[in-house]
Amino acid sequence: MIIKVLGSAAGGGFPQWNCNCSNCAAVRQGAPGFTARTQSSLAVSRDGTDWVLLNTSPDLREQLNRTPELGSKSNGGLRNSPIKAAVLTNGDVDHITGLINLREMEPLAVYGSGRVLAVLANNSIFNVLNAEKVARRDLPLGTSTALHSADGDLGLTVEAFAVPGKVALYLEDASKGSDFGTEEGDTIGLKVSDPKSGKAFFYVPGCADVDKDLAARLNGAELVFFDGTLFEDSEMIAAGLSAKTGKRMGHISMSGPDGSIAAFENLGVNRKVYVHINNSNPVLDENSNARRQAETSGWEIGFDGMEIRI
Ligand code: MLT
Ligand code: MN
Ligand code: ZN
Secondary structure (H helix, E strand, O other): OEEEEEEOEOOOOEOOOOOOOHHHHHHHOOOOOOOOEOEOEEEEEOOOOOEEEEOOOOOHHHHHHOOHHHOOOOOOOOOOOOEEEEEOOOOOHHHHHHHHHHOOOOOEEEEEOHHHHHHHHHOHHHHHOOOOOEEEEEOOEOOEEEEEOOOOEEEEEEEEEEOOOOOOHHHOOHHHOOOOOOOOOOOEEEEEEEOOOOEEEEEEOOOOOOOHHHHHHHOOOOEEEEEOOEOOOOHHHHOOOOOOOHHHHOOOEOOOOOOHHHHHOOOOOOEEEEEOEOOOOHHHOOOOHHHHHHHHOOEEEOOOOOEEEO
């Protein structure tokens, strides 16, 4: 399998359009040790021919333009695209709005949980994806689904599983209590497998907690892309950027006794890569203590254009 990180930043990207925090200011100035990042998405292919997007970010057009593998082929007829399917892990703006870029009457399959497909159904702008060409397929939780394009098997399977998380920000319903109306399927993780090679990796870009189930699932994995939104739960409050903790936003932090660095310490995961990194996160400074701490704990900080083959 070939896996490409199309976008390694969380919602808003890096720098974020309206943000003058120290990280965003530094990357805008071209300071050494800071690299701009687009919003959260991966692409995966079994053989480099047909590709599946894992989440579709608002930056998708920019991401496609700098990823030749994902462009139309010169010998492929007047209209063609190697992108055959997209799999969505939640209904967040950073993960679904890129679908609108894929609207030019190209056959495509869009996979998501029932909850996320309902978000698409309830937002009529997604009807620009012509239903005659673009199938919307339910991804059942806890079972393996073979991914299919409009005309055939893509040679990859996906197992979707619920992870601790929160309903998308714009769907929060305060009248429904402290979980804001969150239901199973609002946030999922994916295990993507190539049945031919027996290889598999996990993609969990949004996750509030590594609970027992998730730890057991990830134990011994060859490769995990994981939620790297914040370094410290209260970093956005400390920086004066927001009144919300990471926990309130449905994101586990990297550091601390409840953090992902600690949670993965004994899981025996061969390669651990942070993605969905928020612009407030100090690991975005290559020379920071936070960056050193993450890296000495065996984590890689994902970057746009990162490619991993397994
Ligand atoms: C999140 O991951 O918490 C969201 O993408 C935040 C947002 O909507 O920007
Ligand atoms: Mn997000
Ligand atoms: Zn910022």
